[in-house]
Amino acid sequence: MKNKIRLLFAILLILFPFKSLALIEVDITRGNLSPLPLAVSSLSSSENDKEALQKELDIKDIGLEISKIVENNLKKSGLFNPLSKDAFLQKPDIAHLKPRFEDWALIKAQALITGKVNFQDEKLRVEFRLWDVLAGKEMLALAFTTVPKNWRRVGHIISDKVYKRLTGEKGYFDTRIIYVSEKGPKTQRIKKLAIMDQDGFNTKYLTLGNELVLTPRFNPTNQMVTYLSYFKNLPRVYLLDIETGMQEVVGDFPGMTFAPRFSPDGKKIIMSFAMDGNSDIYTMDLENRIVERITNHPSIDTSPSYSPDGKYITFNSDRSGYQQIYVMKSDGTKVKRISFGKGLYGTPVWSPRGDLIAFTKLHKGKFYIGVMRTNGKGERLLTENYYQEAPSWSPNGRVLIFYRETKTDSKGEGFSAKLWSIDLTGYNERLVETETDASDPSWSSLLSN
Amino acid sequence: MKFSKNYKNIFLAMFLSFLLSACATQTSTKKIDSQIQGDVYTGTDTVEYLADGVPDRVFFATNESVLTTASRETLRKQAAWLRKNPDVTVVLEGHADERGTREYNLALGERRANAAKDYLMTYGISSSRASVISYGKERPVDSGSNPLAWSKNRRSVTVKAN
Numbered sequence: 001m002k003n004k005i006r007l008l009f010a011i012l013l014i015l016f017p018f019k020s021l022a023l024i025e026v027d028i029t030r031g032n033l034s035p036l037p038l039a040v041s042s043l044s045s046s047e048n049d050k051e052a053l054q055k056e057l058d059i060k061d062i063g064l065e066i067s068k069i070v071e072n073n074l075k076k077s078g079l080f081n082p083l084s085k086d087a088f089l090q091k092p093d094i095a096h097l098k099p100r101f102e103d104w105a106l107i108k109a110q111a112l113i114t115g116k117v118n119f120q121d122e123k124l125r126v127e128f129r130l131w132d133v134l135a136g137k138e139m140l141a142l143a144f145t146t147v148p149k150n151w152r153r154v155g156h157i158i159s160d161k162v163y164k165r166l167t168g169e170k171g172y173f174d175t176r177i178i179y180v181s182e183k184g185p186k187t188q189r190i191k192k193l194a195i196m197d198q199d200g201f202n203t204k205y206l207t208l209g210n211e212l213v214l215t216p217r218f219n220p221t222n223q224m225v226t227y228l229s230y231f232k233n234l235p236r237v238y239l240l241d242i243e244t245g246m247q248e249v250v251g252d253f254p255g256m257t258f259a260p261r262f263s264p265d266g267k268k269i270i271m272s273f274a275m276d277g278n279s280d281i282y283t284m285d286l287e288n289r290i291v292e293r294i295t296n297h298p299s300i301d302t303s304p305s306y307s308p309d310g311k312y313i314t315f316n317s318d319r320s321g322y323q324q325i326y327v328m329k330s331d332g333t334k335v336k337r338i339s340f341g342k343g344l345y346g347t348p349v350w351s352p353r354g355d356l357i358a359f360t361k362l363h364k365g366k367f368y369i370g371v372m373r374t375n376g377k378g379e380r381l382l383t384e385n386y387y388q389e390a391p392s393w394s395p396n397g398r399v400l401i402f403y404r405e406t407k408t409d410s411k412g413e414g415f416s417a418k419l420w421s422i423d424l425t426g427y428n429e430r431l432v433e434t435e436t437d438a439s440d441p442s443w444s445s446l447l448s449n
Numbered sequence: 450m451k452f453s454k455n456y457k458n459i460f461l462a463m464f465l466s467f468l469l470s471a472c473a474t475q476t477s478t479k480k481i482d483s484q485i486q487g488d489v490y491t492g493t494d495t496v497e498y499l500a501d502g503v504p505d506r507v508f509f510a511t512n513e514s515v516l517t518t519a520s521r522e523t524l525r526k527q528a529a530w531l532r533k534n535p536d537v538t539v540v541l542e543g544h545a546d547e548r549g550t551r552e553y554n555l556a557l558g559e560r561r562a563n564a565a566k567d568y569l570m571t572y573g574i575s576s577s578r579a580s581v582i583s584y585g586k587e588r589p590v591d592s593g594s595n596p597l598a599w600s601k602n603r604r605s606v607t608v609k610a611n
Contacts, residue, residue, distance in 0.1 A: 186592035212587055215552065228555075233582065235555070256559060256583060259552040272556065274583065277514070277563030279556040300556040316553060322512065323553055344512075346550035360550050389550045405547070407594035415592065440551070 023132045023139055024111055026079050026166045028398060031427040035081040036166070037108050038074070042067045042085070043115035043128065044093035052119050056148050063092060063117050066126075069155025070113060070162070072199060073173045077163065078428030083109055096129060101136045109133050113162060117154075124148050128158050130165055140165045152201060157448055172394035173198060176444045177401065178216045178225055181205065182417050182437040186408065193227060195242065198443070200433045206240060215259060215390075216240075218444045219266045226250065226260040226269055237271050239286075251284045251291055259302045264310045270294070272302040281315060281332075294332040305349045305357075306330065307374070314338075314348040314357050314374075325359055327374060338376030343368075347390050350374070352445075353397035356424075360389040360402075369402050371424065382426045395445045398424050401432060403439040489517050490600035495590045499607060503530045506606040507565055511546070511599075514560040516568060524565060527607055528572035538610045541566050543583045544590075546599035551585060558583030565605040580610070 026036055043063030045053075053062045074080035089103040096114035104112050115128030123145050130140035142161055146154060153174055160171030181194040193206040193216050206225070207213050212235075216227035225240045229247070237250040237260040250257065250269050260271040267286055272279045281294040281304045295301040299319035306313055314327045325339035325348045339345040343363025350357055354374075361368040361381065367388045370381040388404040401421045408415045417439045419432035432441070484492035488510035497505045505527075507520035516524070531537060543562030545554035562581040569579055591598035 186589055189587065212584075214555075214587070235582065255581075256555070258555050272552070274556055274559040277560045277567070279559065300553065300560065302556050303550070303552045316550075318512075318553075323550070344549075346553050362549065365548075387547070408592050410593075412592050415594075 023135055023137065024166060025168070028079060028167045028169060029425070031423075031425045035075075035079055036110055037081045037083055038111035038113065039083050039088060039104055039107065039109035039133075040067045040071045040074070040085075041088065041090070041095050041112065041114045042092045043117045043126070044091075044096055045117040045119070049117065049119040053148065056119075057151060059151070062124075062151060063115070066115075066117065066151065066155045066158070067113075069152060069199065070159050073156065073159035074162065076199075076428075076430065078423060079163075079167065083107055096127075099131055099133075101131070101133050104131075104133045111139075111162075111166065113158070115158070119148070122147070124151060124154065126154050126158075128161075130162050152197060153447065156197070156199075160446065160448070169398065170396045170446065172396050172399060172443075172446070174447045175395060176218075176447070177419070177432070177441050178218055178444070179403075179419060179434065179438045179441040180213060180216065181434070182439060183209075185412075186415050193225070193240070194434070194436075194438070195225075196434070203435050206242065206245065215440050215442075217261050217442045219262045220264060220445050221266050224262075224266075226262060226271075228258045228260065237269060239269075251289070257282075259304065261305055263306050264308050270304045270306065270313065272304070281313070294330075295328075295335075296332075303347050303349075307350045308352050308354045312350075312374075314350055316346050316348060325357065325372075325376075327357075338372065338374070339379075340376060341379055349391060349393060351393050351397040352395055355397070358391040358393065358400055360391065369400060369422065371400075380426070382422050382424075383420075383429055388420070390440060392442045394443050399428075400424070401441045401443055403441060405439075484597060485600050487517070488513075488600065489519075490597075490603070491519060492601075495601050495604075499527060499609065500530050503527055505608070506604050508600065509561055509603040509605075511548070511603065512557070514557065514564045516564055520565075521568060524568045525572060528569050528574050531569070531574050531578065532572075536611070538578045538580075540608045540610045541569075541579055541581050542588075542606045542608055543581065544588060544602055544604050544606070545586045546602040547586045547589060547594075548599060549586065555583050555585035558585045561603075561605045565607070579607075 043066050045063045071082040075082050087107045096116050112131040112133050118125040125145050127143040132139050156174035159173040163171035175198045178195045181192045182189050184190045190209045191213050192209040193213050196203040212230040214228040216225050229238045235256045237257040239248045255275040257271050257273050260269050268283045270283045273282045279300045279302050281301045283292045299317050301317045303316040304313050313330050317326050323344040323346050325345045326337050328335040343361050345359050345361050347360040348357050356371045358371045366384050368381045369383050369391050372379040385404050391400040391402040403419050405417045417437045419438045419441045421432050422429040490508040499505050503526045504523045507523050541562040543558035545557045566579045589602040591601045
């Protein structure tokens, strides 16, 4: 009897290690020097559906195109290494039913994404699965339906779900960026509001360029945008409805209003109002139009940004003599300075995770994008440049988008403005492609839940 | 001795050439020096005139909105001209250089234009005749990426509105 128990114990000891193989996990809190190799198979679709969608959307193989969007997103995150499809051994339709894991392990893929697209009753029905190749298990299986013109969002939604399953964090791929498109010589720059998918596609221009427009920001519900416009040569904060194109001035202020943002619940605009040489921070409730004064100080107070719970505001003030970063309660009380390093600080913006404030710093003629904890400690500079500013957070608080300008040479040429992004870890700094020169980017929240 | 004479000549030649080169650098730095003093542009390159002898603009140091002696003199001339032409209204346009964050520069431009306006008011120009607008760093007059260009852009310009 004892021997049998010993034998059983020995068998269990042998079996256990195999069964307790942890499923893949990706750590996004450190710089990732070895991105996880994975395989993104084309989504399979029937020949009939392929033909119908070619007519509808002018796309040859929608399953392939969607898989490219996923590959591109995951690759750009710096955390994943999508393997070349040339090496794939299994066909998309079979792989989606039952992957032969050995085939995928052979090409060194640790994870596999497969899927299927149907075109039925004018709708796209999408199914996808995420597989752990080494453990030989399905990690995630989801299906959803959408209209054909949203086909690119299918790729972004799949990317977000995969990212979330593998990192434990929400993704940031089904999002849009709003920014200022720029053209022309520095002395007569033509600026327009532009919006695009975060991967650079579907760019739309929202204003015509007849008046100067600056610093657009999304409403958390994503239908409205607030920005500064010099319409009729009167610089004021406006609201713009992305769907209808309707523009509306915010309030009835007797002087310049600027630097607008929405409160986290989308119900208020917070901004600066300049009068007689002094700029203070004000809010306006969009429903009842009540205006509240938040700061009352002879210094310049600007660039306000709410904490995600709406209880605090971080802002830029030169009340100590030079531009520094402050935090106060949302009613304007308990103002506290939080930046103390050498140099000037500006453009503070509170992370959607609530834990950090990103900022621009100028020191000894160089510009830095950095982050600090909300009490000012742990200041960390992520990147240095001749000129860069105005970081905006991805909705998961892991990536910052900002803009850079280059020098003009002695002939007055060579000037350009471009959007860049960098991970919170300081790694994965990359150019964000735009159709024209660009500045003042702002990241939307996730379009889907 | 012949030897030492040669050395003397060489030494003399070197000394003279050092003197001359020193003079050369003096003039080139003098050129820039004469256009910027205390970080404020003092040149006339970009200056236009509201009327004979009335410059249209004043300049500022980095991050400052303080009026220099020269600025106050310019504004006194503007005020005198405005008193002589009581029907003229003006806009004071405030600007900043590009070496700062965009939103702060909008506020700084407004502060500069108001500093100029306040001074005009102390010389009898009523507030209703002078409105203020800030362009921050959006409308540089010199697109160069150097301190001289930047100093020309830190300005408040008085523009006829009618």
